[in-house]
Amino acid sequence: MRIAVTGTKGQVAQALQERGRDRGVEVVALGRPDLDLMAPATVAPALRAANAEVVVNAAAYTAVDKAESEPEVVDAVNARGAGAVAAAASALGLPLVHLSTDYVFAGDLDRPYREDDPTGPRGAYGRSKLAGEAAVAAATPDHAILRTAWVYSPFGANFVKSMLRLAATRDTIGVVADQHGSPTSALDIADAVLQVCTNLRARPEDATLRDFSHGRRGLHDVGAVCRSGLRGLGGAAGTRGPGRADPDLGLPDGGEAPGQLAARFREAAFAPSSRFAGLARINR
Numbered sequence: 001m002r003i004a005v006t007g008t009k010g011q012v013a014q015a016l017q018e019r020g021r022d023r024g025v026e027v028v029a030l031g032r033p034d035l036d037l038m039a040p041a042t043v044a045p046a047l048r049a050a051n052a053e054v055v056v057n058a059a060a061y062t063a064v065d066k067a068e069s070e071p072e073v074v075d076a077v078n079a080r081g082a083g084a085v086a087a088a089a090s091a092l093g094l095p096l097v098h099l100s101t102d103y104v105f106a107g108d109l110d111r112p113y114r115e116d117d118p119t120g121p122r123g124a125y126g127r128s129k130l131a132g133e134a135a136v137a138a139a140t141p142d143h144a145i146l147r148t149a150w151v152y153s154p155f156g157a158n159f160v161k162s163m164l165r166l167a168a169t170r171d172t173i174g175v176v177a178d179q180h181g182s183p184t185s186a187l188d189i190a191d192a193v194l195q196v197c198t199n200l201r202a203r204p205e206d207a208t209l210r211d212f213s214h215g216r217r218g219l220h221d222v223g224a225v226c227r228s229g230l231r232g233l234g235g236a237a238g239t240r241g242p243g244r245a246d247p248d249l250g251l252p253d254g255g256e257a258p259g260q261l262a263a264r265f266r267e268a269a270f271a272p273s274s275r276f277a278g279l280a281r282i283n284r
C-alpha cells in the first residue's frame, strides 16, 4: 500500500512515516512549499504526483491559543485546506483519512466523549476543525474522520516533552488539576490510521467517524504535580479554563533536587502497567 500524508514534520506525519517503514507500507510525506493548505491550488498537483492509493490529512494549524488571534489563517488551513485535500483525493478516486480533535466538543462533559455527542466548539481552533470535518464530508463520501486528543510522541513539541524538560530543571512543577483528556501516542494513532487505510481500501462503505478517546485522564496524571498552576499545556476533553491547583494530591511542595522529579515522572510513566505505554520511546 502507498499512502500520501500531508505534513512532513508533524507528530502524526512522522509517526506514520516510521510505522509505515516498520510495516512495509510506503508513506509519501507532502509538505510546504509543494503542498500548502493555505494555497489550495498546490494540493491536487502534489497529491497526483505522490501516486498514492490512500490520502491521510494530518497537516493542520494546531496552535490552539494562537488560533484566537488569527482565525482567518486557522480557518484557511483547517477548514478550507482540509476541504481542498478531500476534493483532490475525490478527484483522484482515492479514499481519505482525516485527523480531527476533541476540541470540536465544548469540553464540559463529565465522561469521555462519544462520536455522536453534540459538537459545540468554544474556540477558533475547534470551530475550524469542525468546519474541516464538514468540508471533508461534503467533498467526498469516501472518507474516515478520526478525532484524537492530547497527542504526544518522540517527535516535535508536545506536553510530555515539556514536562520532562521542566522536571529536569525544576524541583517542583505545578500542573492544573481540573483539565482532563486522553493522552494519545502519535505512534498508536499511526497504527490505527494504517489500519483504517487498509479498511478503506478494502471496504470503503465502512467509512465512519471514530473517536480515539480511551479514558479520561487528569492533566495532573501526565506530569509530576505540585501546588502552583502551570498554564498553557494544551487542551483537554474535560473541563477547560484557567485551571486550579489540586490541594489534595499529596505531592511534595518542594525540596526535591532538580532531576529527581524527572526521574520520578519517568518511573511512573514507563511502568509496565502504565496508561502511558507510548511514552516508552520518549527521552530514553
Ligand SMILES: NC(=O)c1ccc[n+]([C@@H]2O[C@H](COP(=O)([O-])OP(=O)(O)OC[C@H]3O[C@@H](n4cnc5c(N)ncnc54)[C@H](OP(=O)(O)O)[C@@H]3O)[C@@H](O)[C@H]2O)c1
Binding pocket: 006, 007, 008, 009, 010, 011, 012, 013, 031, 032, 035, 036, 037, 038, 057, 058, 059, 060, 061, 062, 077, 099, 100, 101, 102, 129, 147, 148, 149, 150, 151, 152, 156, 234
Ligand atoms: N497535537 C495535538 O495534541 C492534537 C490533538 C488533537 C487532534 N490533533 C490533530 O491531529 C492532527 C495531527 O496533529 P499533529 O500533532 O501531528 O500536528 P503538528 O505536530 O502540529 O503538525 C502539524 C503539521 O501540519 C503542517 N502544516 C501546518 N500548516 C500547514 C500548511 N499551511 N500547509 C501544509 N502543512 C501545514 C505542519 O507543517 P510544518 O512541518 O511545515 O510546520 C506540520 O507538519 C491534526 O489534524 C490535529 O488537528 C492534534
